[in-house]
Amino acid sequence: MSIHTPILHNLQKHITLTKAEEDHFISILTYKEIPKKTTLLAEGQACNQLSYVHSGALRSYCLDESGKESTIMFAMADWWLTDMYCFLNEKPSMTFIETLEDSVVFSISKLHFDQLFHTISGFERFFRILMQNAYTREQLRTIENLTLKAEERYYRFLNKYPQMAGKLTQKQIASYLGITPEFLSNIRKKQLGKQ
């Protein structure tokens, strides 16, 4: 059971690798230990890393003109994270990525990423499935945002990501749901009364 077992296992969810492919894949990974509350990507920076979360938890968010934060997504162990649009199109990042707790990630540079489609025969398939899942998940989020009230969205969030709830502040959860922290506090008070 090496340090690379989980990330290899993640690939093996969707594709089979030869021993040579495994070795090559491991050779391009950059191991990073990142303390809690560290920003590893900031708006405007080159977004040339795709990261696999080995342990810990991270969050990506953007800021509007007025300085208001919106949490785009979070990632815990066994998830992948980057500013996907900017990574794929080699644009300066439009988002921030920060650790929520001490984390270990394996990063792949855009250069190596592009090569993986040639060096690992199943990688195209692997990444296609990753993108399929990300797309359908994001579409569900859109629909829930359009059709549900904040209270219902909050309970679905708690239900879908119970582990994340403890790692995020209320302000961060509110910014994922698209409401103010004050209103989330309101929703929670209401629920306490019911119990």
Added chain:
Amino acid sequence: MSIHTPILHNLQKHITLTKAEEDHFISILTYKEIPKKTTLLAEGQACNQLSYVHSGALRSYCLDESGKESTIMFAMADWWLTDMYCFLNEKPSMTFIETLEDSVVFSISKLHFDQLFHTISGFERFFRILMQNAYTREQLRTIENLTLKAEERYYRFLNKYPQMAGKLTQKQIASYLGITPEFLSNIRKKQLGKQ
């Protein structure tokens, strides 16, 4: 310039096909002429078709318990459309798809779709890129829904999809933006005053 030129051209945006691959691809397409305001997929039905829009315009939407419509997406010439989650996972459809005007589409069955990954060497890449674009577009929509007011979302919609604006009713546009038709009418009146 055959009827298949546009759909082949669409594949060739991202991959190169041999003549044999082109012929095979064309052989699995189902040509469909569909009159205006026809429902070609309804909630609960098997969603086993992925459709390329040759001409015309379509819309996908879902209904909540109370009967309220939400427009998930629309598609015009040269776009692809299905209930992606249900198509990929072979679940009964959660959405409706209807034509907004007389349309011609080429459909691919899930069975043929699965085979394409083996019969066309670049298809995995093609579909990966399709999913990448769909994902990053959807993520942008989420952020705009969370951060912008309805008025701003409406003007960005008009700006991004000027051709669609004329094909959708105000009710449908409102349901894409996540507001009531009455409030959209309000926004439009306000703008008329400014001009």
Added chain:
DNA sequence: CTTTAGGCTTAAAGTAGTTTAAGTTATTGT
């Protein structure tokens, strides 16, 4: 050609969510 249903508008009243501001409780850095 006429009826009817749907699409669009208007306006008044209601509600979900925001803003501001103040106070309380944790965390963090020195």
Added chain:
DNA sequence: ACAATAACTTAAACTACTTTAAGCCTAAAG
């Protein structure tokens, strides 16, 4: 151990958006 900063709460005033209901206009169906 202390001060400073951020997290969470509360409440009152405000605004964005919804609901309801009525009226008008256009297009499709008989």
